[in-house]
Amino acid sequence: MDPKTREDLLKLFQGKLNEAMTFYLETCTRCGVCIEACHVYASMGKVRYIAAYRQEIVRRIYKKYFKARGNVWPSVGDAKELNDMALEELYEAAYSCTGCRRCMVYCPFGIDTQMIMSIAKLLLVGAHSEPEILTLLADTSIEKGKSLDIFKESFLTGIKKLEKDVVKKWKMEAGGTPIPMDVQGADLLFVALAGAHSIIPTAAIFNAAGENWTLSFFEAVNFGAFVGDPGRTQLILDRIVKEAKRLKVKEVCICECGTAFRVMKQLAGKQPFKVSSVTEVHARYIKEGRIQLDRSLLNGVVTYHDPCQIARNGDVIDAPRYILKHLTNHFREMSPDPKYNWCCGGGGGLVALGEETLDFRMKSSKVKADQIKRTEATTVVTACENCHTQLCNLNDHYQMGVDVKFLSSMVADALVQK
Amino acid sequence: MNTLYYFVLIPMVYFSFTVFFVGTGIRLVKIFRKPKQSTSLQIYPEKRPQWLWALHDTFLFPSVRKHKPVLWIFLILFHVCLLLLMIGHLELFGEFRIFQIIPHEVFLGKGFVGLILCLAVLFFLFRRFLSPVRELSVPEDYYLLILLFLIVLFGSQMDWARRWYGYEELLVEDYRTYLLSLLTLKPELPYNVINSGHSFMLVLHVFFANLFLIFFPFSQSMHSFLSLPMNKLRRG
Amino acid sequence: MSEEMKIAKVMDLKGLPCPMPILKVNKGIKEVEIGQVIEVWSTDPGSLSDFPSWARTRGHQILKTDQNGDVTRFYVQRIV
Numbered sequence: 001m002d003p004k005t006r007e008d009l010l011k012l013f014q015g016k017l018n019e020a021m022t023f024y025l026e027t028c029t030r031c032g033v034c035i036e037a038c039h040v041y042a043s044m045g046k047v048r049y050i051a052a053y054r055q056e057i058v059r060r061i062y063k064k065y066f067k068a069r070g071n072v073w074p075s076v077g078d079a080k081e082l083n084d085m086a087l088e089e090l091y092e093a094a095y096s097c098t099g100c101r102r103c104m105v106y107c108p109f110g111i112d113t114q115m116i117m118s119i120a121k122l123l124l125v126g127a128h129s130e131p132e133i134l135t136l137l138a139d140t141s142i143e144k145g146k147s148l149d150i151f152k153e154s155f156l157t158g159i160k161k162l163e164k165d166v167v168k169k170w171k172m173e174a175g176g177t178p179i180p181m182d183v184q185g186a187d188l189l190f191v192a193l194a195g196a197h198s199i200i201p202t203a204a205i206f207n208a209a210g211e212n213w214t215l216s217f218f219e220a221v222n223f224g225a226f227v228g229d230p231g232r233t234q235l236i237l238d239r240i241v242k243e244a245k246r247l248k249v250k251e252v253c254i255c256e257c258g259t260a261f262r263v264m265k266q267l268a269g270k271q272p273f274k275v276s277s278v279t280e281v282h283a284r285y286i287k288e289g290r291i292q293l294d295r296s297l298l299n300g301v302v303t304y305h306d307p308c309q310i311a312r313n314g315d316v317i318d319a320p321r322y323i324l325k326h327l328t329n330h331f332r333e334m335s336p337d338p339k340y341n342w343c344c345g346g347g348g349g350l351v352a353l354g355e356e357t358l359d360f361r362m363k364s365s366k367v368k369a370d371q372i373k374r375t376e377a378t379t380v381v382t383a384c385e386n387c388h389t390q391l392c393n394l395n396d397h398y399q400m401g402v403d404v405k406f407l408s409s410m411v412a413d414a415l416v417q418k
Numbered sequence: 419m420n421t422l423y424y425f426v427l428i429p430m431v432y433f434s435f436t437v438f439f440v441g442t443g444i445r446l447v448k449i450f451r452k453p454k455q456s457t458s459l460q461i462y463p464e465k466r467p468q469w470l471w472a473l474h475d476t477f478l479f480p481s482v483r484k485h486k487p488v489l490w491i492f493l494i495l496f497h498v499c500l501l502l503l504m505i506g507h508l509e510l511f512g513e514f515r516i517f518q519i520i521p522h523e524v525f526l527g528k529g530f531v532g533l534i535l536c537l538a539v540l541f542f543l544f545r546r547f548l549s550p551v552r553e554l555s556v557p558e559d560y561y562l563l564i565l566l567f568l569i570v571l572f573g574s575q576m577d578w579a580r581r582w583y584g585y586e587e588l589l590v591e592d593y594r595t596y597l598l599s600l601l602t603l604k605p606e607l608p609y610n611v612i613n614s615g616h617s618f619m620l621v622l623h624v625f626f627a628n629l630f631l632i633f634f635p636f637s638q639s640m641h642s643f644l645s646l647p648m649n650k651l652r653r654g
Numbered sequence: 655m656s657e658e659m660k661i662a663k664v665m666d667l668k669g670l671p672c673p674m675p676i677l678k679v680n681k682g683i684k685e686v687e688i689g690q691v692i693e694v695w696s697t698d699p700g701s702l703s704d705f706p707s708w709a710r711t712r713g714h715q716i717l718k719t720d721q722n723g724d725v726t727r728f729y730v731q732r733i734v
Contacts, residue, residue: 020455023648027641030559031489032551033482047553056554069636078556104461108479109645110652112459136680136712137673143707151703154719158699161724194672194700219672219700266457315462339461354677 001083005127009082010065012126016119017066024111025062028052037103039342040096043366051103051113054093058116061086087129094120094228095131096360098350100308100343117348121228131356134227134349141223142232145239148217155217156181162196162203169204169412179203182247183214188281189249189273191220191240191260193385198255201412202278208415209290213253216243220260221385226349237263244273253281256406258309258347258384265314277310279383282411283319286326292416298328300378304407305334305391306341307384320383320407327414332375342368344382346390361390362397369398383407423612426625427596428605434628441635446643460654472650489545496538499531503573506531510593511601524590529581532574539567558637565630572623579616587614659717659729662690668725672700676708683714683732691717694728701726 017025030052036042040049047053056078064070064079080086099114124130144151159179166178179199180186190206190213192198199215206213218239224232244252251274254261265275285291304324310316317338324331335341345365350357372380372394380395380402382388391404465471474480483490505517506525525531543563546555579585592610599606611617634640665682667675675696686692694705702719705728709716713734720727 017452018455019449019452020459020648020651022449022452023644023651026449027638027644027648029638029641030551030554030556031482032545032554033486033489035550036485047550050550050554052554056556067636076556076558076561101461104652106481106485108475108482109641109648110461110475111648112652115459133677133680136708137676139711140676140704140708143711144703147707147710151706154706155699155703157721158702158726162699194698194704196697196699197671199699217703221673223673269456312461315460315464317463339463352673354674 001087001127006082009123009126012122013061013065013119016122020112021115021119023109024055024116025059025066027109028055028059028111030056031108033108034103034106037106039098039100039102039345039367040364042342043345043364048092049096049364051107051111054097055111055113055116057086057089057093058119082123087124087127090120090123091129093117094124095348095350095353095357096364098308098343098345098347100347101313102308102340102343105312105339114348118228122230125227125229130227130229131349131353133353133356134223135229135232137352138223138227138229138232138236141219141221141239142235145218145235145242152217159199159215162200165196165200166203166207169201170208170415171417172207176207178207179215180213181215181217183212184247186214186247186249187212188251188253189214189216189240189244189247190253190255190278191216191218191264192255193221193257194219197406197409198257198385201406201409202255204412204415205282205285205291205408208417209285211285214247214249216240218243220254220257220264222259222263223349223352225259225263226352233263233267237267240264241268241271244271249273251276251281253278256383256385256388256408258307258314258386261316262309262314277314277316277319277383278408279310279316279323280319282408283322286323291411292418293326293411293414294416295327295329295414297414298330298379298410301330301332301376302328302379302381303332303334303372303375303377305344305372305380305382305387306338307382307387308341308343308347310384311341312339316383320381323407323411324381327410332377334371334375342371344368344387344390344394346386346393351386351389358393361393365390365394366398369394369400372400372402373398377402379403379405381405381407381410420612423617423621424607426621426628427607427612428600430628431600431624434631438631438634442640442643445635445640449644450647455651458654459651461652464654468653469650472646472653475649475653476646492538492541495534496542499527499535499538502526502531503535503570510590511597512594525577525581529574529578532570532577535570536567536574539563539570543567562630562633562637562639565626565633568626569623569630572619572626575619576616576623579619585616588616588620659691661693661729662686663692665692665694667701668695668697670696670698672698672704674698675701676704679705679728679730680708680712683730686732688732688734691729691731694730696726696728697724701728705730 034051038049038051060078060080061082063077070079094117097117101114103113163178222236224236253276254264255278261277304320345361509524592608595608596611663686667678675698679694715731715733717731718729
């Protein structure tokens with residue numbers, strides 16, 4: 001690595017050193033309480049997957065360049081130089097971490113490994129060593145935000161084609177629009193993923209509840225967050241914020257996507273609209289009696305996988321359980337305490353990297369598969385696209401023989417037409 | 419020899435306390451003046467009031483109790499004994515009525531506090547020799563524990579000598595004279611302090627304590643100040 | 655755009671959810687020569703906006719988009 005590159009990368013590093021990050025980098029006592037916290041370590045048993053070890057990969061560089069000690073006595077903290085080999089280590093640490101923050105629950109100080117890994121990810125972006133796919137997807141999202149007018153028409157036609165499927169799930173009165181778009185003054189802006197499965201069921205539920213809603217032109221997922229690029233993350237987020245303000249909606253409802261929800265809820269800052277997850281909105285409809293569900297459709301034990309970014313990191317814990325109570329009498333918890341739920345193993349962009357990471361994802365999530373098997377459930381429900389894909393992969397790999405379902409589509413299927 | 423004793427017991431003490439207070443102070447001010455994290459770092463579900471739970475997490479280590487109960491026992495013993503010894507040292511400066519609510523001879527705990535602390539430090543140290551904590555540890559972690567062990571061992575020796583073997587040459591009054599003279603910036607070394615049979619222990623105790631104080635602001639020991647704000651971030 | 659546009663490769667991405675079509679086409683286009691055209695079939699509604707945005711960021715050109723029922727056919731020319 002040439003000195004200029006190193007200098008640039010260290011500038012990026014410096015930019016991440018706010019108060020909280022400095023707490024996290026200064027404090028670890030390497031006590032080892034986090035050892036059993038990481039699903040990758042619990043499944044694969046390699047020391048490099050222990051949270052404190054991952055952190056130390058970043059912390060060693062911090063000790064070298066950002067502590068006076070790094071010049072005087074680097075060996076006392078195993079300070080390491082930032083070079084090509086360090087970049088490889090950073091890659092391995094950051095892209096084997098799903099950012100689930102389960103270790104943060106274990107740490108006596110509450111060190112946020114995901115946040116420390118965001119330094120690793122940013123350095124990789126700076127060195128152009130990040131997974132190209134994630135940058136590609138992030139750039140595509142940003143481009144879509146920049147030139148909405150060019151794609152608007154074709155996207156509208158695409159959405160029109162989905163409407164017949166929405167009506168199949170919930171018959172509307174004549175003249176209604178099954179998937180309203182671009183509605184000024186709608187109460188709720190629904191930000192979905194660009195796939196039919198993410199739009200159709202929830203559209204039917206909105207119509208059943210008589211919601212005054214409108215569908216966003218943009219997909220919710222934030223690939224910028226996966227790749228750890230704050231600039232791109234913000235640009236992708238801004239598209240939706242701008243749209244919500246333009247339409248003057250009261251509420252932005254994020255589809256079943258963990259990253260999207262966390263980014264929108266915690267990164268958008270103070271806005272004139274409220275941010276909710278689709279799960280919270282559906283629970284509200286049931287509570288207010290706006291939709292009725294048929295409880296007789298499901299047989300066998302049903303369990304729910306809490307997506308890390310939505311439950312532990314996003315505070316949507318009771319809503320899915322409330323909904324499931326209206327869908328089945330045979331609900332069984334997966335983990336005695338949702339904040340200790342194992343990550344599915346697909347977060348942090350690993351699922352988006354597709355087959356490239358499949359082998360690792362399967363090996364690193366053995367504990368998740370075991371946890372699901374222990375519930376003896378026949379249906380595993382979740383509320384996150386990433387988790388869903390990963391759980392389906394696990395189901396195939398470990399031959400669990402379960403049905404992996406989205407909570408929203410279960411609600412849509414159980415709608416009782418009055 | 420006397421010059422060496424003098425150097426360790428007076429100039430080096432002043433130096434290390436300066437480094438400790440100024441270093442820790444400057445470092446903390448620098449850290450707390452950095453820009454605040456703009457987004458939430460909270461873990462859910464939330465419990466209120468959050469500041470009370472943050473205090474609970476900081477001082478009772480509930481996550482350690484849950485996941486490593488043996489370590490937790492030693493951690494609690496270690497930190498409680500550390501606190502008791504700090505009180506003990508304050509009492510070497512003079513009488514504090516507040517500490518005498520439970521009447522005791524100076525250095526609470528009849529010598530057992532130091533003993534427990536020694537054992538706890540040894541436990542931490544040997545724990546670090548076992549995988550996988552060994553792979554996580556860096557030299558700093560060992561150095562700090564070894565330093566602490568030496569400090570506590572030599573310090574406690576003086577206490578044990580008086581308490582357990584009836585060695586009465588170095589008395590609380592001698593320490594008081596010495597420490598108060600340091601505090602009032604008129605340093606003097608009473609005859610007993612440097613000429614009794616156990617003076618070398620005092621000198622070694624102070625020497626290692628000086629090293630520890632000098633290293634403190636630049637080491638992971640800063641967790642003593644940062645733990646509370648970090649736990650507050652997690653609690654929201 | 656001539657009627658006899660030569661297709662170097664056809665990619666059937668029907669049924670794949672977002673973002674798989676983009677990932678596949680991004681890989682697929684690298685397997686043809688610069689200047690050649692690939693034909694891509696997708697059923698993912700997001701593709702209608704994703705493909706043009708992807709092409710713009712990566713400097714490729716979408717020559718034609720045909721919609722036929724649920725299936726959309728894109729004709730993409732590799733430029734770089």
